[in-house]
Amino acid sequence: MLDERSKSLLKTLVERYIADGQPVGSRTLSKASGLELSPATIRNVMADLEELGLIASPHTSAGRIPTARGYRLFVDTMLTAQPGLVVPDDRPIEAQIQPDQPQRVIASAAHLLSSLSNFVGVVTAPRKPSVFHHIEFLRLGERRVLVIMVSPDGDVQNRVIFTAQDHSQAELAEASNRLNASYAGLSLEAVRERLKSEVDQLRSEISGLMSAAVQVGSEAMADEQERVIISGERNLLTVQDFSNDMGSLRRLFDMFEQKTQLMRLLDVSSRAEGVRIYIGGESQVVPFEELSIVSSPYEVNGQVVGTLGVIGPTRMAYDRMIQIVDITSRMVSQALSQK
Secondary structure (H helix, E strand, O other), X not given: OOOHHHHHHHHXXXXXXXXXXXXXXXXXXXXXXXXXXXXXXXXXXXXXXXXXXXXXXXOOXXXXXXXXXXXXHHHHHXXXXXXXOOOOOOOOXXXXXXXXXXXXXXXXXXXXXXXXXXXXXXXXXXXXXXEOOEEEEEEEXXXXXXXXXXXXXXXXXXXXXXXXXXXXXXXXXXXXXXXXXXXXXXXXXXXXXXXXXXXXXXXXXXXXXXXXXXXXXXXXXXXXXXXXXXXXXXXXXXXXXXXXXXXXXXXXXXHHHHOHHHHHHHHHHHOOOOOEEEEOOOOOOOOOOOEEEEEEEEEEOOEEEEEEEEEEEOOOOHHHHHXXXXXXXXXXXHHHHOO
């Protein structure tokens, strides 16, 4: 627990460091805080804050900088949102995301998040139910079959499967006809369960083929739903906190390239309500000490279908990032719900 004087000095220190990017000394803190305290008193308070793990002293400076724990306390208890969001664009912010195809909406959202924050904007594609409308099998060669699966909204997924035995095109047509006649419109999970219960009614080789198709269809849908739209990665090249450490930059760009770890980070925030802030170094959620994520889920007709956010250095203007992410989330929800 901190007394009011310690809270005020910590708040001032964090705000000055976010604004200037330089370690904050006791003299600067004395002037900026507006408190009538002697330099000795301020140094004592800073020593206490450092002992609590809220600030740290870089080796090359007598000033202090916030730690992940200090940022967390600042964000949770001291942050005051500024009214209104200043947008460096002639168009009103509400006009920058319009109802359109989902992919265009989320691409626009990623670009808007990046341009407003000057960091990285990231949006996960809307999750769609794994339902198939039509399926076809095409024999490619011995024990090789092309599965063509069409979703209700017209998306087409193609996958090659290797079967336990060779099938003629007539057998493949029989399997696709059975699936289309009996299971079209159901989720792939429901189809899988029904196939298990109806296996005795099907010839074993046809049953195996249909099960394999459902499995590969589920994998195809899962791959499709792991799309992440990223905008503004190059902005990090100009961030002082990263530009001096090429190792950190390389790890960040590896994360954007792989996307799997990024999906896990965003999946955590999709299960929370409202805007959430994840500060690097304080937990396993964000494995990079220099990185923070401000994120929010977005909805379609009241159902959470994806996540969006801003990725940048821990030294970011959190009040502005919260506004940017919150407004963009609401605009995306509105644009997609009108489709």
